Amino acid sequence: MEINNQELINTALSVIEIESASVRKLADRIDDNFIKACRLLICSKKSVVITGVGKSAHIGKKIAATMTSTGTPAIFMHAVEALHGDLGITPAGSAVIAISYSGETEEILKLIPTFKRFAIPIVSITGNPNSALAQQANINLNVHVEKEACPNGLAPTASTTASLAMGDALAMCLLQAKGFSERDFATFHPGGSLGKKLLTTVKDIMHQHDELPMVVKDTSIEEALSEMSQKNLGMTTIVDSISNKKVIGIFTDGDIRRTLASNINIETEMITKVMSNKFIYVTGKTSTSEAINLMEKYKIYCFPVLDDKGSLIGAFSMHDLISARLV
Incomplete structure (x- = not known):
């Protein structure tokens, strides 16, 4: 199949417009529910454990990396591996962020009884507030999108971007709540240019x-x-x-x-x-x-x-x- 240059440009512009619109709509969902999620994570005495499967797992890894580098100890736990021993990284005092756009990911739902047994609070990030995960979580953050940016409407694109943006919003609120400074950032990034500038006298x-x-x-x-x-x-x-x-x-x-x-x-x-x-x-x-x-x-x-x-x-x-x- 041949595609001309203008078609490529149109597709790219469509993707950017759909994804940016999906992120903009999240602004209406930054409400009391979001504040409660922030407060829950701030009160976590241990690490924030982020879990997911598939594309949500990749988004979870990025959110965990952002939190860890900005003053909130966080770790990613793949939901499948968690069912086979990795649950040990979620001790009492932890908080969980579970990411599933459908809210029906079987592997994540199987983890919920264990989380509840250890009184580990759950913040879910889903596109369906009525899903099983959203209903069983302590707090659900809604990242529903009207459509994916994929021309076939199949590949997670707008939904993963919305999930990542919501995770970044949480991470930056936690950063601010903890008083995480530019110098703190440099301490955690000694190999980066900013870290070198701030740490070199x-x-x-x-x-x-x-x-x-x-x-x-x-x-x-x-x-x-x-x-x-x-x-x-x-x-x-x-x-x-x-x-x-x-x-x-x-x-x-x-x-x-x-x-x-x-x-x-x-x-x-x-x-x-x-x-x-x-x-x-x-x-x-x-x-x-x-x-x-x-x-x-x-x-x-x-x-x-x-x-x-x-x-x-x-x-x-x-x-x-x-x-x-x-x-």
């Missing part, structure tokens, strides 16, 4: 000791320019004295252009005449994520790093962030 990448661009206050502009050229960080700091390294100003590449345009004698004039005594700095504990935000906000691409007393302990630039693959 300025101290980890900054230049120190002999690499620091630094001159004392009675240094000439010419000598300061030489220091900048040698250290190659796009700036130099001006300190009160070598002993205490208390920073009283900075001089950057941008200041060079302004200085040369003013016809100042760089051999005789002191750097204090042209330095900026109001400047942005960071501490060694500052996350590189925060440093990047400061760079974007103030359009500054190099920073001095100061300790609690205002003394210079390091310096870094955008190039250091790039070298560390943080941007």
Whole structure:
């Protein structure tokens, strides 16, 4: 069978429209029942156990992964395997999310007596509020869709998307209820770019000791320019004295252009005449994520790093962030 390009486009657009419409209709079902489901899961003393069969199993795995990475311990348990021993991962104190669009999945229904025996509450996600699963669950979340996006009306498409969206809504509400922060997210994602930015501090990448661009206050502009050229960080700091390294100003590449345009004698004039005594700095504990935000906000691409007393302990630039693959 041949299909032309326009037919492919029309099919794709139809799928997106049907699935997006199915998700939009869920908004009308975010009600007291949804709140009760959130409260039930928040009160779970153990893990949230998510179960399903077929395509619902794949959706359940994704919801479990999302919850686990956002502060809610969760695990997926295949309903078939649960009937053959895996029920051991649902101890008392757990809560169950059972996903079945028909609400009549035999393997899931066979698990319900065991859940009830151990007083494990059940939140069902079904497309039929009158189904056996919905009726036996403590709370049912209705994800009914008018039709699937499959041209034959057979392959689970809109229904699985709706189930996933409902699961994501639960996960994000639990995240908020638990006060799960951006830094918490980074802790659980140390290998990701966000985790690396949040967990890596300025101290980890900054230049120190002999690499620091630094001159004392009675240094000439010419000598300061030489220091900048040698250290190659796009700036130099001006300190009160070598002993205490208390920073009283900075001089950057941008200041060079302004200085040369003013016809100042760089051999005789002191750097204090042209330095900026109001400047942005960071501490060694500052996350590189925060440093990047400061760079974007103030359009500054190099920073001095100061300790609690205002003394210079390091310096870094955008190039250091790039070298560390943080941007």
